[in-house]
Amino acid sequence: MCGGEGTRLRPLTFERPKPCIPIVNRPSIQHLVAHLANMGFREIVLTLGYLGTTIEESLGDGSLFGAEITYVHEKTKLGTAGSVKNAQKHLDGQDFLVVGGDHVTDLNVLEFYRFHTKEKATTTIGLISIDDPGEYGIAEIDVGYSIQRFKEKPAPGEIFSNLASPGMYVCKPEIFDHIPSDTKYDFARDLFPKLLDEGHTLKGWLARGNWTDVGNPHMLRQAERWKLQDLHFTDITGDLAVHGAQVHGPVQLGGSITLGKNTKVIGPVAIGPGTTIGDNVLIGPYTSIGEKCIIRNNVKVFSSSLYNRVIVGANTTISGSIMDNDTHIGEHCSIENDTVIGPRVVLRDRVVVHSKTRLWPEVVVTDGTVVKEHVLNDKFDLRCEGS
Numbered sequence: 001m002c003g004g005e006g007t008r009l010r011p012l013t014f015e016r017p018k019p020c021i022p023i024v025n026r027p028s029i030q031h032l033v034a035h036l037a038n039m040g041f042r043e044i045v046l047t048l049g050y051l052g053t054t055i056e057e058s059l060g061d062g063s064l065f066g067a068e069i070t071y072v073h074e075k076t077k078l079g080t081a082g083s084v085k086n087a088q089k090h091l092d093g094q095d096f097l098v099v100g101g102d103h104v105t106d107l108n109v110l111e112f113y114r115f116h117t118k119e120k121a122t123t124t125i126g127l128i129s130i131d132d133p134g135e136y137g138i139a140e141i142d143v144g145y146s147i148q149r150f151k152e153k154p155a156p157g158e159i160f161s162n163l164a165s166p167g168m169y170v171c172k173p174e175i176f177d178h179i180p181s182d183t184k185y186d187f188a189r190d191l192f193p194k195l196l197d198e199g200h201t202l203k204g205w206l207a208r209g210n211w212t213d214v215g216n217p218h219m220l221r222q223a224e225r226w227k228l229q230d231l232h233f234t235d236i237t238g239d240l241a242v243h244g245a246q247v248h249g250p251v252q253l254g255g256s257i258t259l260g261k262n263t264k265v266i267g268p269v270a271i272g273p274g275t276t277i278g279d280n281v282l283i284g285p286y287t288s289i290g291e292k293c294i295i296r297n298n299v300k301v302f303s304s305s306l307y308n309r310v311i312v313g314a315n316t317t318i319s320g321s322i323m324d325n326d327t328h329i330g331e332h333c334s335i336e337n338d339t340v341i342g343p344r345v346v347l348r349d350r351v352v353v354h355s356k357t358r359l360w361p362e363v364v365v366t367d368g369t370v371v372k373e374h375v376l377n378d379k380f381d382l383r384c385e386g387s
Contacts, residue, residue: 001083001167002029002101003049003074008216010384011342011360012324017051018214019101020058022307024227024252024270024288027058028214030065031227032103037067039110041097045090047083049074055101079184080167081191088176098169098187104223105211109168112205116170119145121203122195123175126168128207135215136164137188139204147202152188163204166211217322217340224305225286228268238273245277260297272308296331304335313349321353324361358384 006018013021019029036044044067048055052073062069072087084091084098097113107126116124125147127139133154138161140149150165151158165188178195179185195202210226212219231250238255245259248266254273259265263281272291277283281295284302289295293306296314305322312318313331320337323329327341330349335341339353342361353359353371360377376382 001047001080001098002052002055003047003077003083004102005050006102007381007383007385009214009220009340011358011380012217012220012322012340014361014380015051015343017054020051020054021214021220022288022290022305023104023214023220023224025254025272025290027055028104028223029055029058029101032099032101032105033059033062033065033067033069035105036097036099036109037062037065039108041109041113042067043070044068045070045072045087046101047072047074047087049077049083077184078182079186079190081179081187082183082185084171084187085176085179085181085185092173092176095170095172098167098171100167100213102214103166103168103211104214104226105166105209106226107168107207107209107211112168112207113170115205116203119203120201122172122200123192124170124203124205125150125165125192126207127163127204128166128211129162130164131162133159133162133164136166137192139163139165141204145203145205147192147196147204150188150192150196150202152186152193163206166207166213168207168211170205217338220322221303221305221320221338224288225303228270228286228288231268231270234267254291278314290325307343330367 002019006013020027048071070090078086137152139147140161141147212223214220214223231252234249234251236253241258244261245263251265251267252270256274258276260279263277265283266285269283270288274292275289277295278297280298282300286303287301289306290308292309294311298315299312300317302319304318308325310323310327312329315331316329316333318335321335321339323341324343326344328346330347333347333351335353336355338356340358344362345359346364348367350368351365357371359375360380363375363377
């Protein structure tokens with residue numbers, strides 16, 4: 001399911017759908033499709049909405065991932081269950097797995113599917129323990145894994161369980177008999193309570209492992225951290241020019257990269273092709289840097305994501321932040337933790353950006369400014385709440 005606009009991740013989703021946000025320099029949907037194919041799910045149907053053609057371009061026909069991909073476009077928003085109903089002709093005939101297109105996970109979904117076929121439930125809902133389940137659907141199960149209660153986005157006093165549904169289900173084709181056509185209809189909000197009221201058996205599968213739906217910048221950074229931890233050795237693709245630098249792996253290096261004198265790269269780190277890093281630069285663990293970036297002298301970057309063609313001026317420090325394509329950062333700047341900077345933003349010299357701040361695309365921040373709150377641009381939608 002790849003229909004949402006990703007408003008909570010703005011400014012990163014103005015020009016790309018959420019499943020195409022880079023994680024370790026690849027669209028996140030590529031990580032998901034590769035994981036599903038490796039688990040044996042090689043017939044994949046994607047339901048597309050917002051900027052869906054971008055997702056098609058990033059995946060093609062699926063052959064590069066060992067999968068066969070079919071695309072189904074939504075003309076209007078149909079909700080999670082309605083979206084799957086819209087793809088019914090491609091899913092009838094056998095049980096099927098439903099996964100959100102913005103999921104980043106290493107869960108054993110093949111075990112999930114097999115559990116469902118043994119339990120013979122109408123639907124089996126994946127459940128994972130979450131510290132703050134109020135933003136999810138929660139379930140109460142008995143010792144036989146049957147779901148007794150299900151509540152979508154419970155309010156305080158209604159949180160009877162911390163077993164949350166990550167939006168991952170295995171369904172029998174008969175589920176389509178309970179989903180209306182051509183109308184907005186959700187699994188958690190509408191379908192599951194209806195099935196329980198009608199006496200249908202719903203089961204819960206207790207998931208173990210890593211999962212996030214990349215719903216906000218913090219989750220996005222966590223997802224990238226997981227993927228960087230999957231790097232187990234230093235991998236150099238193409239030529240590398242090193243002038244007295246030190247690389248402590250694991251580090252993934254693209255081609256035509258230059259590392260300056262006394263620069264240190266401490267993995268896990270990924271650096272895209274064509275990037276130039278100056279002298280006395282420190283790149284800390286859990287950092288990804290995209291293609292054709294320029295990092296000037298005496299810069300420090302810790303646990304951050306710099307997308308493509310980002311330029312960072314000398315003596316600047318970046319901590320736990322995300323920077324979109326073609327951003328220019330001046331000299332002697334400080335970018336604090338949990339900052340999100342949109343594409344084509346320009347920060348002049350000696351700018352300080354406070355933590356948890358977002359800068360909309362094409363914003364220009366003048367010399368010496370201290371940014372304490374979101375900086376918006378009226379040329380773009382100003383909302384950052386919702387899906």
